[in-house]
Amino acid sequence: MTENTQQNSPARTPELSEYDDQRRPLVRALKFGSIALVIITVASLGLWGWLRDLPGIYGVLIGAAIGGGFVLMTVFSVLVTSGTNASTTGAVVLGGWLLKIVLVFAVFFFIRDLTFYDNIALFVTVVAALVVVLACEVYGVITSKVTYVS
Known part of the structure; x- marks a missing residue:
């Protein structure tokens, strides 16, 4: 390559590392929260299925959907709107809430x-x-490593 060709070629952008992705804490929060919900659901299903049979299982399933879904949907809505401005994200989070x-x-x-369903199994779950x-x-959020200044 000649010197003239190098000057006219488009500038290369440096590769971004995983630490440059500002969505990383939200992705980790969603991942860790989902894993925790699965573990809580399975443990509760075993416990309440053993204690209260089928009504306990139904109570756990409804409780896990309400409790876990409520928290996970907030993180999901923030993650979906992470590329927009703050007012859009706030409106989506408030509307979703x-x-x-x-x-x-x-x-x-x-x-x-x-x-x-069993009321106590629902409440505890x-x-x-x-x-x-x-x-x-x-x-997941506080242990994620991201760069603050790029």
Whole structure:
């Protein structure tokens, strides 16, 4: 190559490392939270299936969907809107949160008189899923390594 050809060629952009991806903490939070939800669900299914049979299993499945889904959907909505501006992300997160609240109330209203699930298994699983999934998401975010200045 001649000197003139090198000057006219497009500039090469340096390769970005995994630490330059600002979405990495959110991806790790979603991954760790999902793994935690699966572990909590399987453990609760074993415990409540043994203690309360089929109603306990139904209570666990509903509780895991409500508790884990509530927290994971927030991270997912932030991850989906990570390429947009802050006001769009805020609007999506707030709208999603309001939608989740309405859905949770609708589910609880619909199943309140039904007897196919165990109330205690549902409650314990919702609380366990909320706490453990949120803790694992926080751990995923605070332990991720990203560059702050590029």
